[in-house]
Amino acid sequence: MNRRHILAIAVSAALLVPGCTGTGGTSKGADAKAPDDPSKVTGTIKVLTQRTDLVTDGTMKKYAAEFNKTYPKVKVEFEALTNYETEVKIRMNTENYGDVLLIPAVIKKDDYPRFFASLGTEAERSKKYLFTDYTTVDGKVYGQSPIGVIPGFLYNKRVWQEAGVTDWPATPAEFLTDLKAIKSRTDAVPYYTNFAAQWPLSQWTQVNGSVSCDPQASTKLAESDPWAEGADLRVGDKLLYDTVHEGLIEKDPTTTNWEESKPRLAKGELATQWLGTWAIVQFQDAARQAGTSPDDIGFMPFPSKVDGKFCAVMAPDYNQAVNVHSKNKPAARAWIDWFTDKSGYDKDNLAISPLKDAPLPEVLKPYEDEGVKLIELDDSAGAKVKQIDNQSEVGIYAPEYRQNLVDLARGAKKGSLDDFFADLSKRWTQTQQTLGS
Amino acid sequence: MTDTTQKATVKAAPGAAPAAPVPAPAPRRTRVWRGVTPWLFLIAPLALLITFTYAPIANMLAYSFTDWDGVSPELHYTGVENYTEIFTREDLFRVFFVSGYYLAASAVQIVAALYFATILSFNLRFRNFFKGVLFFPYLINGVAIGFVFLYFFQDGGTLDSVLSLFGVHTDHAWLGTPVSANTSLAGVSIWRYLGLNFVLFLGAIQSIPGELYEAAELDGANRWHQFRYIIAPGIKPVLTLTVILSISGSLSAFEIPYIMTGGATGTETFVIQTLNLAFRFNKTGLASAAAVVLLLIILLVTWVQRRLVPDDKVDLA
Numbered sequence: 086m087n088r089r090h091i092l093a094i095a096v097s098a099a100l101l102v103p104g105c106t107g108t109g110g111t112s113k114g115a116d117a118k119a120p121d122d123p124s125k126v127t128g129t130i131k132v133l134t135q136r137t138d139l140v141t142d143g144t145m146k147k148y149a150a151e152f153n154k155t156y157p158k159v160k161v162e163f164e165a166l167t168n169y170e171t172e173v174k175i176r177m178n179t180e181n182y183g184d185v186l187l188i189p190a191v192i193k194k195d196d197y198p199r200f201f202a203s204l205g206t207e208a209e210r211s212k213k214y215l216f217t218d219y220t221t222v223d224g225k226v227y228g229q230s231p232i233g234v235i236p237g238f239l240y241n242k243r244v245w246q247e248a249g250v251t252d253w254p255a256t257p258a259e260f261l262t263d264l265k266a267i268k269s270r271t272d273a274v275p276y277y278t279n280f281a282a283q284w285p286l287s288q289w290t291q292v293n294g295s296v297s298c299d300p301q302a303s304t305k306l307a308e309s310d311p312w313a314e315g316a317d318l319r320v321g322d323k324l325l326y327d328t329v330h331e332g333l334i335e336k337d338p339t340t341t342n343w344e345e346s347k348p349r350l351a352k353g354e355l356a357t358q359w360l361g362t363w364a365i366v367q368f369q370d371a372a373r374q375a376g377t378s379p380d381d382i383g384f385m386p387f388p389s390k391v392d393g394k395f396c397a398v399m400a401p402d403y404n405q406a407v408n409v410h411s412k413n414k415p416a417a418r419a420w421i422d423w424f425t426d427k428s429g430y431d432k433d434n435l436a437i438s439p440l441k442d443a444p445l446p447e448v449l450k451p452y453e454d455e456g457v458k459l460i461e462l463d464d465s466a467g468a469k470v471k472q473i474d475n476q477s478e479v480g481i482y483a484p485e486y487r488q489n490l491v492d493l494a495r496g497a498k499k500g501s502l503d504d505f506f507a508d509l510s511k512r513w514t515q516t517q518q519t520l521g522s
Numbered sequence: 523m524t525d526t527t528q529k530a531t532v533k534a535a536p537g538a539a540p541a542a543p544v545p546a547p548a549p550r551r552t553r554v555w556r557g558v559t560p561w562l563f564l565i566a567p568l569a570l571l572i573t574f575t576y577a578p579i580a581n582m583l584a585y586s587f588t589d590w591d592g593v594s595p596e597l598h599y600t601g602v603e604n605y606t607e608i609f610t611r612e613d614l615f616r617v618f619f620v621s622g623y624y625l626a627a628s629a630v631q632i633v634a635a636l637y638f639a640t641i642l643s644f645n646l647r648f649r650n651f652f653k654g655v656l657f658f659p660y661l662i663n664g665v666a667i668g669f670v671f672l673y674f675f676q677d678g679g680t681l682d683s684v685l686s687l688f689g690v691h692t693d694h695a696w697l698g699t700p701v702s703a704n705t706s707l708a709g710v711s712i713w714r715y716l717g718l719n720f721v722l723f724l725g726a727i728q729s730i731p732g733e734l735y736e737a738a739e740l741d742g743a744n745r746w747h748q749f750r751y752i753i754a755p756g757i758k759p760v761l762t763l764t765v766i767l768s769i770s771g772s773l774s775a776f777e778i779p780y781i782m783t784g785g786a787t788g789t790e791t792f793v794i795q796t797l798n799l800a801f802r803f804n805k806t807g808l809a810s811a812a813a814v815v816l817l818l819i820i821l822l823v824t825w826v827q828r829r830l831v832p833d834d835k836v837d838l839a
Contacts, residue, residue: 281783475805488784
């Protein structure tokens, strides 16, 4: 580095440091009101989505064409982002992040009014829609998920039957016994971790609420130790640990393949995976392509019963919101309302409708027969949980800690499970105290 | 973020400018133009350099003193808090042990590259073919290499089937344990960057005038002597450069481990950790500080290295 470089750095630093803060904008608290007369709404809106597949195969265009039947003067454009979270986060430092977008997880709840236009008050919206409190700040709702999802195990019914299991396991111990039966009586891999794809492991955090059947499970995460004996996350993590530890998973988890896992489960080479209702449609497609029956794909809740009933948590997918800087807020709002209420997006994805009075989708018929209790979690402490999670770097929504758990269980990493949980508890509760004071 | 691609710049030997005869003083206007002209030519590259290299670095430096989360309009100045955190949390520094694997790999890589470059600089059948074979991996995109080797190391994948051809039936999960995974990844890194080092060495070796070898042969020197007394001193500047690049490359290893294991099973490097801090835990401030620290460490290593091995001019004549 010579004299001239140093000069250049000094000059550019002096020029740029004052202007380099990430300022999104100051127009705080705008409303996106629903238009009264559909034929009069005009403008071009850009919709950001993470569903690259639906944009490429033209499905989104079909939705837009359907939308134009009601709103003829609105032009809808789509932009699919492959790496949605990361890319949209950078774009949100400017004012140009589409007219309709999905609220990324990184945005702090308190900042919602700075980035999104309000869709109405919670008191009014919660009468009609599910999941409103996930995006409520000071009584106003900022987003709406077009579908609801339930986490659970996808399994191959044929393989489970071959192993002689007909009823859903009701405790983690029964679940392990069933997996062992699959291992000894069939050729299938009892459980597939999808370790290498990473995010399937972070799905395990969704057990929260299913174990205890407690609508306040999120609040508990924020206020108590998630890895205390009997807590939801600990029960889930323990089950994953035992599954791996007993050798009930694929031989080499480090080189798993998510896309391949779909046809393999459909064909019965793999027996079980912890995912969610959103995955059913993908696995059924894979079954059709592999030439096996889509009806073999089954779905079951976490093996835990409270008062003799299984429990399943309904949670929102990404919430759609209107950009606070959008010039066509009525059109953007019209799109969200139409997409949520009338598009049929929920049925196309075999998902739960976000409308309160809508019936359950066909794939969840076994849940109705079995009397599984569906609950919605109170998310008022959601922001706090996220803050603790980031601050402590535990990452309950990130794959690392579960990858470590799997490594520990299969002996690639030294240590005991109790120490592992104790370390997580320590980091989590210490951060709770720092943030609380 | 720091730049993780290795930039190979072979320095042009600074030839001493011949002392020109002093010209008659030009008219004032001409003199002004003469002074301005080079700067006019430099406007474009300088603008690009400042916009895309120095401005982001200045930005990163500024962020490293804040608690910015990467998107919120609010950010607070926190002084050197981020730096204190980096230097007081040993878990943030433990990842440098992983760099040790890559450092060891680059030593192997340099020796192998030197060996091949020397052999292929002599007259050999199919030498251009072998040159191509050795350089080819460097031309492939790093992400593609990551995916290729993911299949290579899979259970029952390419490596296992090749080994079984030779009657070796291992049941080894190549990416299964930290030691095995890091060794495998470092092996991939050797495969990828060997070509670059090789070409640098070969270029340097070929710039050594041919008469020297002839003279040496007349004096009865064998190939080893030729290497020891002609080639080795002749390529010293390039060797120095390669060592610096290797060290900074090992410290900032990223693409291959990120694509192949995502940092799981003890393969997390400093850059992956920085990326996670910034984009997983939204601690952009802390991550910027980590990036600055990495930059400083690399500058320090380079400086120490230049002190130990001064870059003196090569004189073979």
